[in-house]
Amino acid sequence: MGTGENNGGRHISFGDGVYKSEDDGATWTNMGLKQSEHISKIYIKPGNSNVVLVASQGPLWSKGGERGFYKSTDGGQTWKKTLGDDEWTGVTDFVVDPRDPNRIYAATWQHHRTVAAWMGGGEKTKIYTSLDGGDTWKMLKTGLPEGKMGKIGLAISPQNPDVVYAAIETNRKTGGVWRSDNRGSSWTKMSDAIAGATGPHYYQELYASPHQFDKLYFMDSPLRMSLDGGKTFTEVNTTDKHVDNHALAFKKDDPNYLMVGTDGGVYESFDLGDTWRYMENLPVTQFYKVALDDAEPFYNVFGGTQDNSSQGGPSRTDNITGITNADWQMVLNWDGHQPATEPGNPNIMYAERQQGNISRIDMRTGEITDIQPQPGADEPYERFNWDAPILVSPHSPSTIFFASYRVWKSENRGDSWTAISGDLTKNEKRVDLPIMGKQQSWDSPWDLSAMSVYNTITSLAQSPKDANIIYAGTDDGLLQVTDNGGSSWKKINVSQMGVPATAFINDVKADLYDANTVYVSLDNHKYGDYQPYFVKSTDKGSTWTKLTNGLGDKNLVWRFVQDHVKKELCFLATEFGIYFSVDAGSSWTELSGGVPTISFRDLAIQKRENDLVGASFGRGFFILDDYSALREVSSSQLTQEATLFKPRKAWWYVPRATLDFDETRGSLGSQLYVAPNPDFGAVFTYYLKDELKSEEKIRKEKEKGISGNIPFPSWDALESEMREEGPFVFLEIKDGNGTILNRVMASTDKGFNRVAWNLKVASPDVLTLDGGYSASDALMVAPRTYQATLNKYVKGKITQLGEPVSVEVVPLREGSLKGSAPAEVAAFWRAYEQLSREVNKTSIQLDNAYKTADKLTWAASRSKVSNEIVSQVASAKAEVQSLQTIMNGNAAKLAIGERTNPTIGDRIFALNKGITLSTYGPTATHKETMEIIKTQLKDLNTKLKAANDKISALAKQVVDAGGPWIEGQD
Numbered sequence: 001m002g003t004g005e006n007n008g009g010r011h012i013s014f015g016d017g018v019y020k021s022e023d024d025g026a027t028w029t030n031m032g033l034k035q036s037e038h039i040s041k042i043y044i045k046p047g048n049s050n051v052v053l054v055a056s057q058g059p060l061w062s063k064g065g066e067r068g069f070y071k072s073t074d075g076g077q078t079w080k081k082t083l084g085d086d087e088w089t090g091v092t093d094f095v096v097d098p099r100d101p102n103r104i105y106a107a108t109w110q111h112h113r114t115v116a117a118w119m120g121g122g123e124k125t126k127i128y129t130s131l132d133g134g135d136t137w138k139m140l141k142t143g144l145p146e147g148k149m150g151k152i153g154l155a156i157s158p159q160n161p162d163v164v165y166a167a168i169e170t171n172r173k174t175g176g177v178w179r180s181d182n183r184g185s186s187w188t189k190m191s192d193a194i195a196g197a198t199g200p201h202y203y204q205e206l207y208a209s210p211h212q213f214d215k216l217y218f219m220d221s222p223l224r225m226s227l228d229g230g231k232t233f234t235e236v237n238t239t240d241k242h243v244d245n246h247a248l249a250f251k252k253d254d255p256n257y258l259m260v261g262t263d264g265g266v267y268e269s270f271d272l273g274d275t276w277r278y279m280e281n282l283p284v285t286q287f288y289k290v291a292l293d294d295a296e297p298f299y300n301v302f303g304g305t306q307d308n309s310s311q312g313g314p315s316r317t318d319n320i321t322g323i324t325n326a327d328w329q330m331v332l333n334w335d336g337h338q339p340a341t342e343p344g345n346p347n348i349m350y351a352e353r354q355q356g357n358i359s360r361i362d363m364r365t366g367e368i369t370d371i372q373p374q375p376g377a378d379e380p381y382e383r384f385n386w387d388a389p390i391l392v393s394p395h396s397p398s399t400i401f402f403a404s405y406r407v408w409k410s411e412n413r414g415d416s417w418t419a420i421s422g423d424l425t426k427n428e429k430r431v432d433l434p435i436m437g438k439q440q441s442w443d444s445p446w447d448l449s450a451m452s453v454y455n456t457i458t459s460l461a462q463s464p465k466d467a468n469i470i471y472a473g474t475d476d477g478l479l480q481v482t483d484n485g486g487s488s489w490k491k492i493n494v495s496q497m498g499v500p501a502t503a504f505i506n507d508v509k510a511d512l513y514d515a516n517t518v519y520v521s522l523d524n525h526k527y528g529d530y531q532p533y534f535v536k537s538t539d540k541g542s543t544w545t546k547l548t549n550g551l552g553d554k555n556l557v558w559r560f561v562q563d564h565v566k567k568e569l570c571f572l573a574t575e576f577g578i579y580f581s582v583d584a585g586s587s588w589t590e591l592s593g594g595v596p597t598i599s600f601r602d603l604a605i606q607k608r609e610n611d612l613v614g615a616s617f618g619r620g621f622f623i624l625d626d627y628s629a630l631r632e633v634s635s636s637q638l639t640q641e642a643t644l645f646k647p648r649k650a651w652w653y654v655p656r657a658t659l660d661f662d663e664t665r666g667s668l669g670s671q672l673y674v675a676p677n678p679d680f681g682a683v684f685t686y687y688l689k690d691e692l693k694s695e696e697k698i699r700k701e702k703e704k705g706i707s708g709n710i711p712f713p714s715w716d717a718l719e720s721e722m723r724e725e726g727p728f729v730f731l732e733i734k735d736g737n738g739t740i741l742n743r744v745m746a747s748t749d750k751g752f753n754r755v756a757w758n759l760k761v762a763s764p765d766v767l768t769l770d771g772g773y774s775a776s777d778a779l780m781v782a783p784r785t786y787q788a789t790l791n792k793y794v795k796g797k798i799t800q801l802g803e804p805v806s807v808e809v810v811p812l813r814e815g816s817l818k819g820s821a822p823a824e825v826a827a828f829w830r831a832y833e834q835l836s837r838e839v840n841k842t843s844i845q846l847d848n849a850y851k852t853a854d855k856l857t858w859a860a861s862r863s864k865v866s867n868e869i870v871s872q873v874a875s876a877k878a879e880v881q882s883l884q885t886i887m888n889g890n891a892a893k894l895a896i897g898e899r900t901n902p903t904i905g906d907r908i909f910a911l912n913k914g915i916t917l918s919t920y921g922p923t924a925t926h927k928e929t930m931e932i933i934k935t936q937l938k939d940l941n942t943k944l945k946a947a948n949d950k951i952s953a954l955a956k957q958v959v960d961a962g963g964p965w966i967e968g969q970d
Contacts, residue, residue, distance in 0.1 A: 001028070010452060019031065031076030041055040051073055061112075069081065093106070098158060109121070120446075127184070142187060143186045150171075152167065152168050159212075163180065165177065166178045166180075167194070169445070176192045177216075190228075191230055191232065198244070199449065216229065223273070236272075237276075242307075263306065265280070285311075288303070291338075291339040292605075294606075301314075306617070316678050317677060320660070321659045335353060337352040338352055356388040371413070371415065382404040389459050406423055407486060421489055425456060425476055455476050458473055459471075459508040470482050481518075497544040499522055506556075571612060577596070598619055611627070642687060642689065642792075642801035682757045682788070686753055686755070688751065727795075731743065734789075735787075741762065743762065819919070839937060842940060845948075849947060856873050857874060860958050864963070886940055908933060
């Protein structure tokens with residue numbers, strides 16, 4: 001597997017070489033080429049997996065690295081470079097003759113991207129052929145373009161491998177498709193077809209159909225198809241399908257099948273593109289930025305995406321299913337970028353298309369109003385960054401800031417704007433800046449349309465403590481600060497911060513507690529420098545401190561957020577995951593708990609819920625629910641045996657059914673994507689200094705550390721192991737009177753753990769000695785405050801761990817109809833639970849009575865008792881059977897599905913379905929049903945006791961007569 005994206009896009013991720021798995025992908029080993037950054041293609045020779053061929057495009061942002069064509073003959077242990085140079089030219093594609101794996105065609109690519117410009121080609125971009133498996137190469141020239149070529153895509157005909165195709169970019173997004181029918185000896189231009197939209201550097205792959213000669217597919221914004229070897233192209237149907245196509249796969253046994261990878265996900269077609277099936281269960285959205293509103297009871301998450309618009313959806317739902325794609329909506333089209341929300345008014349939000357196209361959106365109506373500030377009559381065009389910054393003032397919700405090359409302010413939500421600065425950038429002429437190591441002529445493969453506009457403001461911050469203090473960070477290495485609301489600005493070169501002068505400012509944050517303190521996240525990867533840069537100033541930028549301890553040597557810092565309760569607690573979004581600090585950034589620790597080690601471009605905190613939301617660039621959004629426990633983390637706390645942290649309030653409600661009442665996806669299949677809701681109920685965070693281990697685990701761990709003879713344990717020790725009931729940890733839930741309501745089992749793992757109490761009392765199950773059980777429904781407690789303690793069980797002894805905490809259980813909503821008070825509802829639930837247990841208990845006792853009577857019938861008939869006793873036994877068995885009819889119904893009717901008169905079982909089921917899906921409380925019918933059950937059950941138990949007494953007396957007579965003893969009898 002090759003890492004790093006294989007195009008020249010502005011926001012692509014870099015890799016660290018080639019990985020190999022020998023266990024079907026369960027584990028991976030890096031096999032080298034760590035400085036390649038962008039692997040384009042890998043080929044393993046059929047019949048000899050030790051021969052591996054690799055096309056490496058090489059670094060995008062700098063010269064050098066491991067770029068070119070590489071070959072390994074020892075399964076990746078060593079690599080030999082045979083094509084490409086050491087500066088700007090790598091290999092972007094190659095194809096292998098299916099008849100002869102030694103015949104290879106490869107395309108080199110000379111290219112370089114800077115923060116200012118894109119040079120997509122050069123004189124060293126060529127097509128080569130090899131006849132010895134890539135050891136040596138011959139340049140192909142005849143019929144091919146001369147001069148500076150850009151990205152090249154290659155394909156070889158599966159039907160006639162003498163035919164080779166090439167999609168070639170020439171100067172400034174021109175080019176075409178060439179074809180050779182003599183193994184590359186000469187070429188003919190077939191058409192002027194070239195990948196458009198973002199540009200050839202972003203697409204340009206060619207695929208030859210395995211089912212039809214001269215049928216080509218050309219990767220482009222629309223998927224293009226040719227039936228005549230590239231002479232003419234038509235667009236494949238894009239109805240119901242995303243554009244921006246990058247990868248294509250065929251099926252050997254189905255000529256009508258296509259699978260396409262796009263900027264919007266993966267699609268497949270069974271009719272050559274007439275219709276498409278979208279694979280919606282792949283969470284691969286690339287989010288640039290995130291914003292959170294304060295909607296109740298559940299807040300919404302908004303994000304701007306790469307080529308998939310601006311989207312928004314709930315942080316959780318009140319249904320059983322969870323959060324589905326259908327819960328989300330598009331709020332603005334095009335590429336999505338930074339969104340923003342208005343505090344206190346979730347009906348107003350701001351979203352942005354690329355290049356500063358900002359809109360205000362009325363979430364109630366869905367109406368979109370463009371509010372982009374415009375240059376005046378005699379002013380030049382407004383330079384907006386690809387992802388221009390939006391800032392809602394922390395001092396006035398209706399005041400917003402926006403930035404181009406200058407800072408704009410609106411006090412009426414964008415209806416009108418005032419520029420509060422002049423040009424705060426270096427305002428350079430970007431075509432004069434060096435690229436590929438020098439200034440380039442006009443006659444070069446420039447493509448500035450593939451760029452963000454340069455010399456722009458990328459970040460804005462206003463001090464929450466002083467409205468006059470505003471910061472603006474740029475893409476060209478400047479931080480500007482004003483302390484008078486924009487009347488004058490102080491320029492700070494990022495080199496003054498101790499970082500490279502070319503560093504790009506990703507984020508500026510004013511401290512929540514101190515007006516003089518500011519944090520700046522920077523990166524210099526667009527100059528080939530992958531070190532993390534994060535700095536802090538406590539004097540409005542006069543002096544700076546670097547805060548990167550714990551971030552590693554190769555990482556990018558994208559975003560910083562500070563906790564709103566504890567100033568020392570803060571978080572960073574980086575290229576390789578999310579980090580937190582409890583000492584104001586002096587040291588950083590990576591967050592785990594299911595967070596993938598991928599690029600997170602943005603973070604936001606929902607203050608009401610204490611949630612941390614991360615926008616990942618490739619795996620969607622991640623939410624750390626209630627991180628407040630991190631506020632209490634300290635060196636002294638970590639030395640304690642255990643700590644139970646206070647949870648946030650728990651919502652009291654019955655989850656609604658949408659797709660199903662039990663299953664996550666109902667019967668809609670695995671294609672439906674569902675994100676889990678936070679655990680229902682009260683979620684507790686706790687810390688264990690050490691793992692609780694069983695005797696067996698302790699012994700096995702000791703034995704692992706012994707290199708020589710392993711001592712055999714004593715038999716007593718082994719018996720103790722076998723008899724030990726392993727240690728466990730549990731939460732003990734009590735009401736205000738100290739009554740234990742439930743015990744919730746929890747993890748014994750070392751470190752931070754979470755456990756959820758589902759707000760229910762302990763289940764009133766009925767257990768049998770043979771391992772069976774009759775589960776009764778446990779229902780919720782009433783809304784109020786409860787106490788929880790963390791306990792451990794070790795070798796029969798229970799020990800409380802730390803201090804108890806309280807949890808508040810709060811109703812989520814009121815119903816349309818006013819029902820019983822919550823306390824009355826819970827009281828009826830408790831009565832139902834006890835009654836349900838009694839019904840199950842009686843049912844098991846009745847079943848056991850019948851089993852005993854049945855065994856007694858067999859025993860009496862084979863013992864020396866009188867015939868009269870045998871008859872009495874038969875009579876006792878008949879009495880039990882009549883009671884079974886009362887409990888369960890007429891057996892003959894049940895055998896054919898005929899209805900019976902209402903039984904106790906019928907009535908308890910009716911009560912169950914009447915009250916377990918609602919907090920409305922018992923109706924008059926429910927109360928009446930309960931009384932009927934109680935009366936019938938009391939009568940049944942009286943008769944059952946009499947029958948059991950008779951059976952016991954008869955069983956004793958059988959034993960006294962020398963007959964069999966029956967289990968359960970004296």
